[in-house]
Amino acid sequence: MDQLYGISLYVISLLTFGGIYAVMALGLNVQWGFTGMFNAGIAGFFAVGAYTSAILTTAASERHIGGLDLPIILGFIAAMITAGIIAYGVAKICIRLRSDYLAIATLGIAEILRLMFKNETWATNGPRGVSLIPKPFETLPEPWNHIAFMALVLLIVFGLYVLLERARKAPWGRVMAASRENEAATRAAGKDVDRLRIEAFVLGSMFMGLGGALTAHYLKFIDPNAADPLTATFLIWVMLIVGGSANNKGAIVGAILIWTIWSATELLTSRLPDELAIRTAYVRVFLIGLLLQIVLQRFPNGILPEQREKALRAEREPQSQP
Amino acid sequence: MTSTIKRLTMAASAFALMAGTAQAADINVGSVAGVTGPIAELVAPIVAGRNLAAEHVNAQGGLLGGDNYNLILADSQCDPKAGVDAGGKVVNVEQVVAIIGASCSGATNGMVQSVTIPAGVVSLSDSATAPSITDLEDGDLVFRVAPSDAYQGLAIAQLAIDQGYKKLAMTYANDDYNAGIAAVFEQAFQDLGGEITANQAHEPNKASYRSEISTLSGNDAEGLAIFAYYGGSGITIIRNSLENGLFDKFMAADGMFDASVIEQIGADILRDNIFITQSASDYADDSYKAFAEAFEATGNDPIAPYAAHGYDASFLLALAIEKAGSADRGAIGAALREVASGPGTVIRPGEWEKAKAAIAAGEDINYEGASGNVDFDEAGDVGGIYSVNTVGDDGNWETNLIQ
Numbered sequence: 001m002d003q004l005y006g007i008s009l010y011v012i013s014l015l016t017f018g019g020i021y022a023v024m025a026l027g028l029n030v031q032w033g034f035t036g037m038f039n040a041g042i043a044g045f046f047a048v049g050a051y052t053s054a055i056l057t058t059a060a061s062e063r064h065i066g067g068l069d070l071p072i073i074l075g076f077i078a079a080m081i082t083a084g085i086i087a088y089g090v091a092k093i094c095i096r097l098r099s100d101y102l103a104i105a106t107l108g109i110a111e112i113l114r115l116m117f118k119n120e121t122w123a124t125n126g127p128r129g130v131s132l133i134p135k136p137f138e139t140l141p142e143p144w145n146h147i148a149f150m151a152l153v154l155l156i157v158f159g160l161y162v163l164l165e166r167a168r169k170a171p172w173g174r175v176m177a178a179s180r181e182n183e184a185a186t187r188a189a190g191k192d193v194d195r196l197r198i199e200a201f202v203l204g205s206m207f208m209g210l211g212g213a214l215t216a217h218y219l220k221f222i223d224p225n226a227a228d229p230l231t232a233t234f235l236i237w238v239m240l241i242v243g244g245s246a247n248n249k250g251a252i253v254g255a256i257l258i259w260t261i262w263s264a265t266e267l268l269t270s271r272l273p274d275e276l277a278i279r280t281a282y283v284r285v286f287l288i289g290l291l292l293q294i295v296l297q298r299f300p301n302g303i304l305p306e307q308r309e310k311a312l313r314a315e316r317e318p319q320s321q322p
Numbered sequence: 323m324t325s326t327i328k329r330l331t332m333a334a335s336a337f338a339l340m341a342g343t344a345q346a347a348d349i350n351v352g353s354v355a356g357v358t359g360p361i362a363e364l365v366a367p368i369v370a371g372r373n374l375a376a377e378h379v380n381a382q383g384g385l386l387g388g389d390n391y392n393l394i395l396a397d398s399q400c401d402p403k404a405g406v407d408a409g410g411k412v413v414n415v416e417q418v419v420a421i422i423g424a425s426c427s428g429a430t431n432g433m434v435q436s437v438t439i440p441a442g443v444v445s446l447s448d449s450a451t452a453p454s455i456t457d458l459e460d461g462d463l464v465f466r467v468a469p470s471d472a473y474q475g476l477a478i479a480q481l482a483i484d485q486g487y488k489k490l491a492m493t494y495a496n497d498d499y500n501a502g503i504a505a506v507f508e509q510a511f512q513d514l515g516g517e518i519t520a521n522q523a524h525e526p527n528k529a530s531y532r533s534e535i536s537t538l539s540g541n542d543a544e545g546l547a548i549f550a551y552y553g554g555s556g557i558t559i560i561r562n563s564l565e566n567g568l569f570d571k572f573m574a575a576d577g578m579f580d581a582s583v584i585e586q587i588g589a590d591i592l593r594d595n596i597f598i599t600q601s602a603s604d605y606a607d608d609s610y611k612a613f614a615e616a617f618e619a620t621g622n623d624p625i626a627p628y629a630a631h632g633y634d635a636s637f638l639l640a641l642a643i644e645k646a647g648s649a650d651r652g653a654i655g656a657a658l659r660e661v662a663s664g665p666g667t668v669i670r671p672g673e674w675e676k677a678k679a680a681i682a683a684g685e686d687i688n689y690e691g692a693s694g695n696v697d698f699d700e701a702g703d704v705g706g707i708y709s710v711n712t713v714g715d716d717g718n719w720e721t722n723l724i725q
Contacts, residue, residue, distance in 0.1 A: 006414035013410045017403075063454065118496055119523060127498040129402070129428050131454045135436070142440060215403065220435035223428040223498065225360075225401045263407050267415060270395050274373050278366060281357040281397045 018256035019153035027207025033246035036180035043232035044110030049079035049209030050216040083209025129223025244302025352412030354423030359400035371632030398424035405429030409437035427452030469706025475506025494549035526554030545571030589717035613692030634691035
């Protein structure tokens with residue numbers, strides 16, 4: 001019975017973490033899936049969101065600035081706004097860069113942001129991190145606190161999903177797809193492609209900031225190691241590619257699936273003898289890479305590919321009615 | 323979405339079945355460590371220390387009615403996200419009685435706040451040294467056998483003053499561990515009347531630190547205090563300083579304590595020019611000798627940083643389970659305090675049979691560990707013993723306890 005109860009709690013934590021990753025994967029989907037912008041700096045916006053919310057909502061502390069003890073919901077909103085403002089600045093400068101150049105620029109920006117959080121000790125407590133961050137529903141008794149937090153995360157994922165599905169089918173989303181496929185033709189049709197790309201970049205980065213804020217409150221602690229590029233940028237890319245880019249359902253499924261594999265494989269490797277268990281910790285990272293290879297071979301468009309035909313058809317029908 | 327959840331539940335129950343196949347007489351304790359990540363090379367001997375204690379327990383009668391003391395390794399990657407995930411796995415899926423770890427202070431901070439404190443599970447860290455862990459409202463659930471940084475920073479400052487240094491430059495690797503000791507050192511050295519001429523953080527794993535060192539030199543600094551890991555940046559900093567003739571006197575904290583420092587720089591150059599403090603054990607103490615002998619027999623180096631602490635953490639939790647008389651999470655915290663401090667029969671590393679007999683006879687016991695006497699204070703911290711290491715005539719580190 002205890003075993004079953006424990007496993008349910010673990011599944012809750014998988015869904016919570018997976019859901020937080022889904023928020024960020026949805027953000028990446030706006031940038032890469034819809035618009036074709038290669039953002040390799042997810043970790044930077046993640047860190048901005050995490051620190052913004054942490055600094056605003058924790059109680060006063062001599063170790064870092066802020067400590068305003070604001071309600072958590074304001075922390076979430078501020079995290080999205082700050083990440084959005086920084087993304088706007090980045091986009092203004094970098095948006096004309098083509099895919100791989102944009103990747104290099106954003107990768108650099110993410111490192112700059114991470115090192116800033118690490119070195120500006122007066123503001124962020126440097127590498128020692130911000131502790132004692134409040135967690136929504138933490139006063140509820142076990143296991144309801146975990147369930148309520150999971151419900152909050154999944155609700156946010158659902159809300160963003162509905163929003164993005166509308167955006168994808170709306171003219172906004174269709175122009176995005178058009179500019180991704182053929183920018184010259186889109187410009188020729190009189191669309192302001194640069195402006196749309198900036199909008200998509202800012203919107204996606206706001207989701208990443210929200211993901212960071214959710215992580216900070218979930219962990220109750222944040223330090224620069226949490227914005228490590230492996231787990232805060234590349235893992236999210238794997239999630240989106242495996243799930244299916246340009247498909248919002250794919251982003252969510254990919255996030256939860258990859259996180260489950262990432263986390264649960266350790267339950268297998270920890271059963272090996274100690275010597276091997278230490279080594280297989282590295283094999284897990286290799287396995288994720290292998291999985292990506294297999295998925296790309298078998299499903300070049302991800303598990304749930306983009307539903308373009310259907311979406312376009314659905315749009316055509318109402319037009320032909322009158 | 324629902325099909326995903328179904329798939330997840332199925333995957334989870336598959337793991338549950340596997341978990342069920344483990345021996346029924348296992349008592350599980352989580353062994354959470356930064357196996358991969360930035361300090362992987364330091365973690366391996368610590369994990370070996372934990373495992374050695376488990377071997378001793380199992381070879382000498384096991385826990386309670388002969389149950390197997392089973393450590394379950396989980397990787398905290400030195401990242402709070404991974405720490406929370408690893409802690410959740412061992413607490414919920416593996417149903418551990420208590421947790422040893424996590425390694426890094428950041429991962430420990432996340433893990434205890436988000437997982438173990440709400441779940442009411444005791445955690446005992448063997449290498450997390452951040453002062454912020456002392457402040458947590460943990461309901462007496464968070465313990466550590468690693469002394470808080472505050473002590474080592476003070477020790478180095480005092481030693482530097484004793485050796486006649488008045489003006490020092492300092493540099494630290496910008497990670498939670500080294501930045502913490504550096505901050506305490508800076509304050510303490512100034513309080514003792516010294517002057518810090520320059521203080522600069524550096525990023526580890528760079529190919530060269532020439533520009534940092536030239537910024538630090540000047541202002542009549544008499545020496546350079548280095549807070550870094552030897553493999554990450556420490557050796558390179560010493561080498562660059564010597565090459566350019568900018569510093570020739572060094573002092574460092576335990577991240578720099580390794581034979582490779584002497585091997586790569588040279589014993590003759592370093593003799594009389596460097597000292598390194600280490601969160602150490604009393605090497606003349608019987609407890610340490612017992613541990614060192616057994617640990618060497620397994621092919622490991624007993625002076626590896628925090629290896630002795632790893633052994634103590636693991637052995638202490640076994641004693642606490644034995645003392646509590648059951649594998650009940652709620653009873654471990656109080657039992658841990660009882661077995662760690664006097665009065666009572668003194669138990670040293672490896673003496674599991676004696677401890678088991680004493681507990682069975684209803685006697686109080688007092689574990690004197692390889693890393694120190696491990697008496698917990700109110701916050702669940704221990705005081706530290708430090709050693710100062712210099713290069714001896716034989717070209718190896720010569721270790722003396724700080725009096």
